Amino acid sequence: MVQSMITLYGNRMCPYAQRCVISLEYVQAAYENVEVNLYGSGGFTKAQLQQVEARSGLEPKGYVPVLRVASDVVRESSMCVRRVAREFEALEPGDAAAADRLIELCDGKLSTEGRRAVEKGQRRSAGLDECLREVDEALEGRPYLAGQTFSTADACLVPFLFRVDQGLEIPAEYDRLREYLTRVLAEPHVKRTMPRTWWWWW
Incomplete structure (x- = not known):
């Protein structure tokens, strides 16, 4: 099975985002980890994350984590982890x-x-x-x-x-x-x- 393209928008100090990183690391997924600057204007900002959400038909909030699996965009950390498990049975x-x-x-x-x-x-x-x-x-x-x-x-x-x-x-x-x-x-x-x-x- 070909793995879907995965992008995680998170922040390394946030425990909710860490849930997703742990999940992806456990299943050895290939993924892009985008570090969101939650309190500044440099790097990938909350405003840019809101654009990702809006393009996916979600109400823009700018909260991490946000997980993209192919065209599927998911919020709420526990739902993101469950979405990883749907993609990788080993996490079930x-x-x-x-x-x-x-x-x-x-x-x-x-x-x-x-x-x-x-x-x-x-x-x-x-x-x-x-x-x-x-x-x-x-x-x-x-x-x-x-x-x-x-x-x-x-x-x-x-x-x-x-x-x-x-x-x-x-x-x-x-x-x-x-x-x-x-x-x-x-x-x-x-x-x-x-x-x-x-x-x-x-």
């Missing part, structure tokens, strides 16, 4: 329901609780611990979040779990999650994407 989760549940957790409650902890100057909270417990339990009996192989769930959660580990705290009793994160962060398709400096996700 063994347990699709678990993958969907964990991605929803990450984009919803985990984001809310993480933001609240940072704003209050806390390293932990009951709500954040509960989110991390769900992730830890998902790893029972399996090496990856949604099965026996790396998948959409891992690509979507790893950038955020990394930030929690670096800037907040993963409880010591969540040993499955701690072992998983240490192992996955060392995998080449993830390690290559790790930024020297990073943002939170709000």
